[in-house]
Each structure stands twice: as structure tokens, then as C-alpha cells.
Amino acid sequence: MTRTKTSEGTAPVDRGVPLFGRKSIDVGARGADALMRGVFFLGGVFVLFVAAAIVWVLLDNSVGFFSFVSPVEFFFHDVWHAVEGANAQYGIWPLVSGTLLVAAGAALIGLPLGLATAIYLAEYASPRIRGFLKPVIEVLAGIPSIVFGFFALAVISPLVQGATAPGTFLGGLFGNAGVFSAANAMIVVGIMVLPIVTSISEDALRSVPQHLREASLALGATRWETVRNVVLPSAVSGVAASFVLAVSRAIGETMAVTMAAGTQAKLTANPVDAIQTMTAFIAQKTSGDTPHQGPGFLSLFAVGAALFAFTFIMNVLAQRFVRRYREVET
Template identity: 40%
Template sequence: MSKTVGVKDLIQKKDKLSKMKSGVEKSIPVFLFCLASISVLTTVGIVSTLVYETFLFFKDVSLIEFFTTTELKPLSPVEPKFSILPLLTGTVMTSLVAMLVAIPIGLTTAVFLSEYASPAVRKVLKPLIEVLAGIPTIVYGFFAFTFVTPLLREFIPALGATNALSPGIVMGIMIIPLVASLSEDAMNSVPNAMREGAMALGATKLEVTLRVVIPAAISGIIASFVLGISRAIGETMIVTIASGSSKNFTFDITQSMQTMTAYIVEVTSGDAASGTTAYYSLYAVAFTLFVFTLLMNMFARYISRKYREAY
């Protein structure tokens, strides 16, 4: 008698357990879905705040003034002027300098690591170069401001204490690992048979690299350049520290220039009262920045996917 009761109890217990189990089984995916949707909410949050506040900004300032005039005086008490062009030139010039450093050095580094270096050398050099990517940007900012700028002033006496050249160069150094490792990945995925085919025809390594490997890997290489540019545009601390806050519309890289990112830092830390046009201009600039980097990232992914030669 007692035995049957025991079995019944057991069955009941098992039923209860499996009910609980199926409850857990059903609720877990829902819970995880909620967690996963946080990342979507983040994007929604970013886009909606930027769009909303930018909309408020363009109630006060016309699109024409923002994109075609050249004067930027956000905190001027008399007649504030809002043009993004000085910031755009600052961003473009510093990024240009950065890419002039990062593209040649990054690409040749990639070629060396993927085509020339022996496996042993590669194993040592590659992680060391990646260290450059792990250094916080604030450290690069310090380096640009206290070392590179004074050094450059030895050669270019006219160089300002803050200028676009020095942070541009340092930013380029920061981006080298990005360009190098992405380009190298692209080159590594070129099959060896192609290299061997060219070598069998008597090509030297350099010729193999220039005529076979690089053309075959070109989509990945260009994607790495584009991602590098996008990194340079969005970089904040190096330019904030070393490029200064001059809002003049100029292309002279020896002088101080403000980038979009540095402007955002200046206006937020300058306590532009919430609700003023200067405060909203922050979001208009950030929105421009966001759109630029987003487009470039999407473009990079598009070319690396679309024009990838599959072997």
C-alpha cells in the first residue's frame, strides 16, 4: 500500500517538476529576447534623441546657414552664428593627415606581415602592433600634446601650440593596427595557389604582391581604409587635447582647428544651458557625425561583401 502511494507521490512530484521546467523553458526565451532588444533600444535611443534635438535646433537656425556659411560663434552673447563648415574642415583635415600616415604604413605593415615575414617573426610582431590599438586615446592625446607638437615645432616654427597636424599624425598611428590587421586578413584569404602560380612564371615577391595579392584582396583593403577614416572622424580625445578650439574656417593644418567631436566636448563641458540654441547645436553636430560614420561603416561592409572575390 505504502509503496503505491510512494509511486503516486513520485509521479506527482515529477509532473510538478516538469510543469515548472516547461514554465522555465517558455519564459527563458522571452527574457533573453528582452535582453537582446536592449541593443535595438540603444540605437532607437541614439537616433531619436539626435533627431529630436536636431529638429529643435533647425527651428532656430536654417539649414542654409548651417551648411553654407562659414562663421561659428555658438556662445557669442550678441549674435551667435552657427555653421558646421569650420568643424567639418577641422575634421576633414585631421582625418586626412591621419590617413596619410595610417594608409601607407598600415598597408605596408600588412604586406610585410602577410607576404614577407616568416611565421616566427609574424608571431612576434603582430601582437606587438595590436598593442597600439589597445592604448586608450587619452594617452595618445597626452602624447600628441606634450611630445609630438613640441617635436614638430622644432622643424616648423610657425606651428601653433595646438594644431591639426600633430593630432592628425598621432591619430594615424593609432589607426595603423586597424588598417594593418584588416588588410592582412584580406590578403591572407587570397589562396596560396595564386601566389605560386605567379611565382612559377618568374615573378618576384614584390610583383606577386602588387599584381596578384593586392588586386585580389582589394575589397578588404579598401574596406579597412574606410573603417580607418570613420575611426578618425569619430575620434575625440586626441583632437580635443591637441587640436584646440579655434572655430575659424581654414585649411591651414599648422593652426588650431576644432573638429566636430571636440566641439561637442567643448559645448558640453562649457555648460551651455539646456534649451539654448548652443545646446541644441551640439545634437545637430553629433547627428552629422553619426550619419557620416554610419554611412562609412555601412559602405565598408558593403564593398567588402559585394566585391569580395570568393575562391
């Protein structure tokens, strides 16, 4: 500041180096600054390329697929038989029904258990129990899906087969399950989505202001009445977000389902049947020696596009819910 004044006055001024023009910082630092800005910018926009590439790959190859197979067959026929040759059939419904069956079963198991765990953690657990339970949930969330797939084969499948063996009540009701069944996948995916529901719902429950709980308790409500009538309604959009994300994850889950549910694309609602989901079809088809052309290969991308559409819609929905509860919070 003092130098500014002198430059206005009579003191001699060194005009070679402006004091606070851009050149006042040494050239090396300025160059590095500009360079790094560019580098970081590229890092930032790279995700846009990734997203564009995903959409382009799925769309472009789906268009190729539909030059072999009519959209009417794809969207309205109910037989999926993606083999090389003339007797291939490409009606997506068996894959969609398999996916939805597994997702519904997983939701039936994972959502209530996950929410109950979240309520227990947020509203009841003592710090000691919390300190034990939270890491358990985190570990469960960190286990790779291939490990769950192995677990489904080694542990859950025998249990399901035992429970539906000839002569049992469930066996009489549904029929007898083999090594692979939708029920295996439902149970294991239910376990896999539980931590998602728990962690997001717990966050939402914890963000309900303490003074609302106090108001309810001071009116003579029990803890459970407070949870049910005050806390849960206030956290409802966060809980909804956790549910939607969990279902979206269940739809996108691949390895555990591939290993547990089988490889038969079949239009059924019976949980003891072996089925195939959209994801399992993609994994199974590509792990074989498929030629990289023709409708069989391209069908991967058509199914992938359908899968992408399902999960994309659910994720957008979940983000809506999350935004709403963030707004309530502030």
C-alpha cells in the same frame, strides 16, 4: 519507440501523462525554458532600442536647434561661434573642414603605413617576427584615446613646433605651429588608425588562396610582383574596407583631437593652424558649464547628427566592401 507500439496495442495506457506531449517534460524545466527565451529575446532586441534612441535623440534635438537657427545658416555659412548670446553664429563648415583636414592627414599617414605593415605581416614576415609584430599592433590598438591625446601634447606637439619653427623650411612654407595644431592631430590620429588598417587588410591578404601565389611564383615572378599583381588585386575590397573604416574612425575620434588640435573653429586647410573638429566641439562645449537649453546646447545634437551621418555612410560602405570580399573568398 517501444512504448509507442504498446500504446497502440492492448497494453494499458496511463492517460494522465502523455508521453511526448509538451507536458512530458517537467513543468519547472518548461517554465524556465520559456522564461529564458524571453530574457534572451529582450537582450537581442535591446540594441534596436539603442539605435532608435540615438537616432531619435539626434533628430529631435536637431529639430529643436533649427527652431532657433535657420538650416541655411547651418549648412551654408562659414563661421562657427557657438556662444550664449546674440553674437553666436552657427555655420558648420569650419567644423566639417577641421574634421576632414584631420581625417585626410591621418589617412595620409595611417593608410600607407598600415597597409605596408599588413603586407609585410602577411607575405614576408617569418613566424618569429610575426609573433613579435602582431602583439605590438594589438597593444597599439588597445591604448585609450586619452593616452594618445596626452602623447600628442607631450611628444608630437613639440616635434611639430620644432619642425615649423621660424627659419625652418616647413615654417616658411606653412607658418609656425603653436602648441595646438591640426598637424598634431593628423599625426596622432594617423598612428591610432594604423592598427585598424593593418588588422583588417592582413585578414584580407591572408584570405587570398595560396595557389594563386604559387601560380605567379612558378611563372617566374618575384615576391613583390606577385603581391602587386596578384595578391593585392584579389584582396582589394578587404583593403578598401580597412581604409574606409580607418577614415570613419578618424572622423569620429574625439579625445586625441580635442587635446591636440585646439578649440578654434576655423575654416582652413593649413595644418599648422589650430582648428576644431565636430567631435572636439561636442566634447569641449559639454565639458564647460553650458545651460541645458537654447541653441548653444542644441547645436551639440545638430553637430552630432552631422557626425553620425558621416560615419554611418562610411560604415555602410565598409560593410559593402567586406561583404564583397567574403563572397570572393567562398
